Every structure is written in C-alpha cells, then in structure tokens.
Amino acid sequence: MKPTPDTQHYWDAAANGELQIQWCNECATYYFYPRSNCPRCGSADVEWRRVSGAATLVSYVINGRPYPPLEPEPLIVALVQLAEGPRMMTNIVGVEPLPSSVELDMPLSVAFIERNGATIPVFTPKAVSA
Numbered sequence: 001m002k003p004t005p006d007t008q009h010y011w012d013a014a015a016n017g018e019l020q021i022q023w024c025n026e027c028a029t030y031y032f033y034p035r036s037n038c039p040r041c042g043s044a045d046v047e048w049r050r051v052s053g054a055a056t057l058v059s060y061v062i063n064g065r066p067y068p069p070l071e072p073e074p075l076i077v078a079l080v081q082l083a084e085g086p087r088m089m090t091n092i093v094g095v096e097p098l099p100s101s102v103e104l105d106m107p108l109s110v111a112f113i114e115r116n117g118a119t120i121p122v123f124t125p126k127a128v129s130a
Contacts, residue, residue: 007034009048015119019110021086023049032086053110055080055123058087060104062097073097080108080123094124 003011013020021032026043030051037044060078076092093111095101107126112119 006036010034011118013048013050014112014121017112017119018050019053019121020048020050021082021084022046030082030084030086032082032088051082051084054083054126055108055110057092057102057104057106057108057123060092060102062099064097076102078102078123091120091122092124093122 010020021030022034022038023030023046024038024041024043025045025047027038027041029038029040030049031039036046038046058079058081060076062074062076064074074097076095076097078090078092079087080090081087092102092108093113102125108123109126110121111124113122114120
C-alpha cells in the first residue's frame with residue numbers, strides 16, 4: 001500500500017492508533033473516504049479530526065476464500081457507520097467468521113492491526129455494559 005497525498009494523514013493517524021476522518025468547515029459535515037474537497041459542498045476548507053471510533057454494523061459478507069497469502073483464514077468484510085455519520089468499508093475482527101457471531105446494527109469499536117507493513121483500522125464488537 002502506498003499512501004497518496006490525500007490519504008497520507010489517515011494512514012499516519014492509524015499508525016499512531018487514532019481514527020481520523022475529514023471535517024468540512026463550510027458545511028459542518030464529516031466525510032470519508034479522504035479527498036481534498038468536501039463531497040457535499042465542494043469546499044476545500046477541510047481539516048482532519050479524531051473521531052470516537054464507535055460504529056454500527058450496516059452490512060457484511062464472510063469471505064470464506066480470501067486471497068492467499070494475504071489472509072489464510074476467512075474474514076468478515078463489513079460496511080460500518082461511524083457514530084459521526086460517514087460509512088466505511090473495513091473488517092470485523094475478534095469474533096468467529098460465522099453468521100451467528102455478527103448481527104446488523106451491532107455496536108462496534110475501532111481497533112488497529114498490522115497488515116502488510118501498514119496499520120489498518122478494523123472494528124470489534126463493543127462490550128455491552130450490564
């Protein structure tokens with residue numbers, strides 16, 4: 001993976017254990033994926049902000065035959081909605097890759113793993129307090 005000028009900050013933050021996404025100062029909106037202008041209003045007045053890392057599961061697929069040698073085990077490819085609004089593609093980790101282990105709208109928390117020389121934001125089921 002080679003970061004672009006638009007994604008470098010995202011990957012640097014991930015390497016430091018932070019999930020950061022962009023915020024548009026013009027229309028007061030978070031957005032993801034990284035780009036130089038706001039997709040909503042087109043403004044270039046954007047900045048990076050650390051976000052909570054809380055999310056909910058919107059959709060997923062269990063890839064039982066991931067591309068070797070990158071992933072020797074099945075993995076959960078997911079679309080999550082961040083608490084701040086944007087959606088992002090990611091992986092769910094910390095659970096068995098079985099349909100009984102995940103459910104739509106389940107609360108998630110960001111975690112970080114090393115993969116192919118990069119730190120990748122992934123999500124785990126959030127512990128439910130009693």
